[in-house]
Amino acid sequence: MSHLSPDRYCAVLGAEGVGLGRWHANQHQWLGSCGFTCDATQPAWAPALQALNALLSEHALPGAQLRVLLSARYSRFCLVPWSDAIGHPRELDAYARACFENLYGQSLDDWRIVLSPEAAGAARIATALPQALMQGLQALAKERRLGLRSVQPYLMAAYNHCSAQLEQGDFLFVLAEPRRSVLLLAAGGAWQQVLAQGCADTDQALQALIERTCELYGEHLPRIYLHAPGRSDVPQLAAVQLCQSAGDSDPLCAMWRAVA
Known part of the structure; x- marks a missing residue:
């Protein structure tokens, strides 16, 4: 008897489609996408x-596994400095929430905090995800009998996925999603900055955003790595292009x- 592995699905929740x-x-195999419009009265x-439910009802088989990737639209990011006073995971979570509240000016009690694993003494990248979204996915x-x-x-x-292509030393990693970009700045072997903001899908807008971020670095610019999966053309920027998949009209x- 052969024991076949169950199908594995990966859903991408984008800013305007799934x-x-x-x-x-x-x-x-790419199964397709479904667009949606946002109503100001709902998250x-x-x-x-709702769009993901429609796609799963059409394509997913019960018993399969599901992985979900979330656009930066559904996430918030924050740099969490190292603190010698933190000695317990609950203290670290409370400390990260305080960093978010200081940055965004509001409580994140209804958000789930995920921290990057780093060596002692180094700052961490924290990501906040809406708890209601996580519960909705579960x-x-x-309901669809998926794992x-x-x-x-x-x-x-x-x-x-792209980290193996990064050389040693200081760098700026730029993720240019459609209409929104996230930048990670590393120097001295540690994270120094994380920035997420809306950005037009043009070389000029992206170049301006990169230059503003590099101004925080100092006189000698870091090596710049760019991952722009939503661009139909290859950005003409002075950056190392990572994980590009040309020819996909659907971002x-x-x-x-890019991460399959």
Whole structure:
């Protein structure tokens, strides 16, 4: 008797649409995407869940595994400095929440905080995800009889996938999603800055954003690495292009292929 591995699906929740891909045996297959419009009376992620439900009902088989990647639109980012006073995971979580509240000016009690693993003495990158969105994904997976394997910010998946291409030394990692970019600045072997903001999908807008971030670094600019999966053309910038997948007209498909 042969025991076949269950199908594995990966959903990408973008700013204006949701896409779904599948791994079956050794084959990757893009199943399609579904757009949605946002209503100011509901959270931004609510129509994304509805669109994901429609895609799963059409394509996903019960018993399969599901991985979810979240656009920067559904995440908040913050640099959490090292503190010798932190000695327990609960203290670290409270400290990270205080950093977020100081940055955003509001409580994040209803958000889940995820921290990057770093060596002692180094700052961490913290990501906040809406708790209601996480619960909604869990409920949807249960309803569809799918195993929810992971829910991860696309920034994290893209950086981990591209990290082998990064050389030693200081660098700026730029993730240019459609209409929104996230920049990670590392110097001296530690994270120094994380910035997420809306950005037009043009070389000029992206170049200006990179230059403003590099001004925080000093006179000698770091090496710049760019991952722009939502761009139909290759950005003409003085940066190392990472994980590019040319030819994908659907930006959600490009994001999925870049980390598949």
